Amino acid sequence: MRDTRKRSAIGRRGAIALICATLLSTGAQAADFYAGKQITLLVGSGTGGGYDTYARLFARHLPKHIPGNPNIIVQNLPAAGSLVVMNTLANSAPRDGLTIGAVQTHIGVEPLMGVTGPVENAKYDSRQMNWLFSAAKEIPVVVAWHSAPIKTFKDVMTTEMLVGSSGVATSDGVYPRVMNELVGTKFKIIDGYKDNPQMLIATESGEIMGRAGWFMSSLLSSQGAELKQGKHKILVQVSLEKHPLAGDAPLVTEFLSDPQKVEQLRFALSWLPMGRPYVAPPGVPADRLKILREAFVKTAQDPELLAEAAKMNLEISPLTGEEVQALITKLYATPKPVIERVRQIMVAK
Numbered sequence: 310m311r312d313t314r315k316r317s318a319i320g321r322r323g324a325i326a327l328i329c330a331t332l333l334s335t336g337a338q339a340a341d342f343y344a345g346k347q348i349t350l351l352v353g354s355g356t357g358g359g360y361d362t363y364a365r366l367f368a369r370h371l372p373k374h375i376p377g378n379p380n381i382i383v384q385n386l387p388a389a390g391s392l393v394v395m396n397t398l399a400n401s402a403p404r405d406g407l408t409i410g411a412v413q414t415h416i417g418v419e420p421l422m423g424v425t426g427p428v429e430n431a432k433y434d435s436r437q438m439n440w441l442f443s444a445a446k447e448i449p450v451v452v453a454w455h456s457a458p459i460k461t462f463k464d465v466m467t468t469e470m471l472v473g474s475s476g477v478a479t480s481d482g483v484y485p486r487v488m489n490e491l492v493g494t495k496f497k498i499i500d501g502y503k504d505n506p507q508m509l510i511a512t513e514s515g516e517i518m519g520r521a522g523w524f525m526s527s528l529l530s531s532q533g534a535e536l537k538q539g540k541h542k543i544l545v546q547v548s549l550e551k552h553p554l555a556g557d558a559p560l561v562t563e564f565l566s567d568p569q570k571v572e573q574l575r576f577a578l579s580w581l582p583m584g585r586p587y588v589a590p591p592g593v594p595a596d597r598l599k600i601l602r603e604a605f606v607k608t609a610q611d612p613e614l615l616a617e618a619a620k621m622n623l624e625i626s627p628l629t630g631e632e633v634q635a636l637i638t639k640l641y642a643t644p645k646p647v648i649e650r651v652r653q654i655m656v657a658k
Contacts, residue, residue, distance in 0.1 A: 343597075344378070345377070346379040348380070350383050350409055354411075354504075366618060366623060367608055374608050387503075390413055390419075392419060398438065411587050417435045417580055417637050422651070438589070442609070442627060443587070445626045447480070447584025451519070452544065465496065466493055470494075472499065473502050475508065482498060487547075498521075524584065545561050547578070549575065573651050577654070580640060
């Protein structure tokens, strides 16, 4: 009897030792995997804009926090509001942890909303994607150029305001439509601008009066000095919480009293905490996924990155990959009537 128990105990210890050895071996293999490799970071936006700026900042610092210190190259695919990048990652990109994406904020709910087009164009389920990280929360704001006739948000209730947009699914294309429908504003959206620099030129020339959905992080990074000089005026914050650098600009919710519209607006703003998301294809090995997620967190705490971000006026207010994954799951659980109503508002007519 004692011999049997002894052999059983020895067997258990042997099994545990084997499991530990296997885990150590697997971890070592994952750590070795990236040595001498190259990671491709697909950016679903044009060069010079906020998404691209954040992506290139992280691409400069991320390699030193990945075991093996792989090289990272950035490739811009600015089409369909990051939909091309997401479809590529979901369906054709290698699932080896060497291809990842920096995508626009709304893309996680695109299969629910169909903002860029029919929902079937989004050939992925966001819950099946491997969300790695988000670099910053986002707060869209309505901004008027100093010479525009619009001086307050209430002015937009009675006077048409021409605002620029770089695409129907971008924040400065979506949120003017949301405010027109729910708040009663009179934004006229001028689509077709390639990127942020083009819209700045159009604003300064008087072609448009400003933007309605400009992320504070992008505004501060590209026009921080001009904002301080009073060339840009923040009229309202399109969010559920105020940004500390947006002055006394009110929240858009202050102009709403209908409970149904408030619920719809809350959903329309609910994915903004994952303001600068990074994502990998489904099926990436768990050990490599863990390495990438941990590397992003370490990079966001890197003093060198933080110092560079401060010089560029880039905010770092991160969510972990696990937190982004949980937010996506929560968004998919939103009641269908709310999703459908917000979808009807956001989709360009």
